[in-house]
Amino acid sequence: MMSVNLELTAHVLFIALLFAAHAAFIFALGYYILSALQWYSYRPMRVIFHYNKPLWHLFLFVLPIALYFSILFYDKESVYYLFAAYPLVVFFWHLKLDKPLQFTKRVKRFFLFLFVSTVFADMICFNKTPQSAAVIAPLFAAFAVSFAYEKILFFGYRHEAKRKLKSMKNLRIIAITASYGKTSIKNFLYHILSAKFNCYKTPRSVNTIVGLIQDINTTLPLNTDIYIAEAGARERGDIGEIAEFLEPNIAIIGQIGAQHIEYFKSLEAIRDTKMELISSPKLTQAFVHESLNANPNGDERIKIFGKEIKVAEANLEGTKFSIKLGRKRVEFETKLLGSFNALNLAACIHAALYLGFDIEEIQKAVASINSVEHRLQRIDANGKIILDDSFNGNFEGMKISYELAKTYKGRKVVVTPGIVESTKEENEKLAKIIDEVFDLVIITGSVNAAVLNHEITRAHKIVLGDKSQLTAILAQNTKEGDLILFSNDAPTYM
Numbered sequence: 001m002m003s004v005n006l007e008l009t010a011h012v013l014f015i016a017l018l019f020a021a022h023a024a025f026i027f028a029l030g031y032y033i034l035s036a037l038q039w040y041s042y043r044p045m046r047v048i049f050h051y052n053k054p055l056w057h058l059f060l061f062v063l064p065i066a067l068y069f070s071i072l073f074y075d076k077e078s079v080y081y082l083f084a085a086y087p088l089v090v091f092f093w094h095l096k097l098d099k100p101l102q103f104t105k106r107v108k109r110f111f112l113f114l115f116v117s118t119v120f121a122d123m124i125c126f127n128k129t130p131q132s133a134a135v136i137a138p139l140f141a142a143f144a145v146s147f148a149y150e151k152i153l154f155f156g157y158r159h160e161a162k163r164k165l166k167s168m169k170n171l172r173i174i175a176i177t178a179s180y181g182k183t184s185i186k187n188f189l190y191h192i193l194s195a196k197f198n199c200y201k202t203p204r205s206v207n208t209i210v211g212l213i214q215d216i217n218t219t220l221p222l223n224t225d226i227y228i229a230e231a232g233a234r235e236r237g238d239i240g241e242i243a244e245f246l247e248p249n250i251a252i253i254g255q256i257g258a259q260h261i262e263y264f265k266s267l268e269a270i271r272d273t274k275m276e277l278i279s280s281p282k283l284t285q286a287f288v289h290e291s292l293n294a295n296p297n298g299d300e301r302i303k304i305f306g307k308e309i310k311v312a313e314a315n316l317e318g319t320k321f322s323i324k325l326g327r328k329r330v331e332f333e334t335k336l337l338g339s340f341n342a343l344n345l346a347a348c349i350h351a352a353l354y355l356g357f358d359i360e361e362i363q364k365a366v367a368s369i370n371s372v373e374h375r376l377q378r379i380d381a382n383g384k385i386i387l388d389d390s391f392n393g394n395f396e397g398m399k400i401s402y403e404l405a406k407t408y409k410g411r412k413v414v415v416t417p418g419i420v421e422s423t424k425e426e427n428e429k430l431a432k433i434i435d436e437v438f439d440l441v442i443i444t445g446s447v448n449a450a451v452l453n454h455e456i457t458r459a460h461k462i463v464l465g466d467k468s469q470l471t472a473i474l475a476q477n478t479k480e481g482d483l484i485l486f487s488n489d490a491p492t493y494m
Contacts, residue, residue: 019122025083026118036057036493039099042147068135096466099493121141154213175230175252175280176189176230178252178289179274179394180254181255182232183204183375185252188344188369196356200219202229203215207231208238229248233273236276243276243279248277249284251278252347253275253292255343256270256289271292286303288304289305314400316337316385319333320332323349332363333366334369338376338397338400338401339403372391374388374391376401383481384483387483392487398419402485405437411481414434414441415444416441416443420445431455440477445490
């Protein structure tokens, strides 16, 4: 009797260990796929066609699946080695990520669905050895159920957010889009308008329809007078969807360029997508940058801006510029670094004037604006000048930051991955400017490493494959009196 009980216990333990190993393998696959989806806003087509690390797909998804089926065909018992090894590979891969998977409610729900589908698949497919469907079926089922469930939740949350906006009778909404600079415009405008109104702005770089809905439902105060929101896009229709949902009263469309060109394929497509913002049914005024070549066709709601700006001075202490307003040219001073901020501020100045501010109020507000974190933010530390411009990822903005660095008399160091999600030609042009200005170039990430390394010939170069080594590299290669510019940043998945 005892021997029978021992055999039964051993069999149960064997089945439990088998399930645990099998589940760990499936969960590791799910962790990798979900990480990629989260990085690319849960758009499967972007993960398939616009993924910047295709070798990760090969080694962390295709190869494990291929090995699984190969082992099942030749030697089923050996599959347990794969079950043990693959989760360890994913674990050590995860440790090197600077943006690992965030365990949001959506992610937790997905893993719950995956657990249930794995148990169900094991009950059907397992006897003593795994079957082929016991990996593919749970993953497919979990993703199918997860996407369907999130779609249902999305429509519910959207309805709730829309109802909240309609209940705020005195609310005015300002929506901002651009290829670059929209977060700066948002922050500057918030600073100016807060002198007269109860303002609320979307946090960080929240600019998708899902992010906006969540922000409205959870954070937007009911006593808000002006809601300032960013609108971002990766494909046609994204901005239009936001305009239809928010129904902004004021639209600001800033400068456009080749940012995200790999998604849109042409500048014309980028322009058309940004212009979707003026489709708002409640639009009363739109400020559109001249780079969009917009034709108002007599529509008095559309004001073109950009040509009226003149930058008088831009150095490491701040920026002085003027704007022609009517027949008068008005002077402004700001502590913000970089001549491009004159353009960002111009959009804010026009919007503030439209909302009833006088010139003196705006001049005072502009003079008191502090730099936005990671956008040409000056930090003096240990005798070194650090310019943190790690959130600036477009050619024009990076070029201006290099011109600013050029005014410094001492040794100059730049840390950059180049321009992410742009063209090879733009990175080649950027590399030539870098080579003229800087003494030391630290190239981070692999996305543009080959182009930058080839084009930069004069300056000393360090190509850094692992950003975790950056602090040590800077300590070894910089000294007191250096200027260090952090120019753009790319997460490890880029």
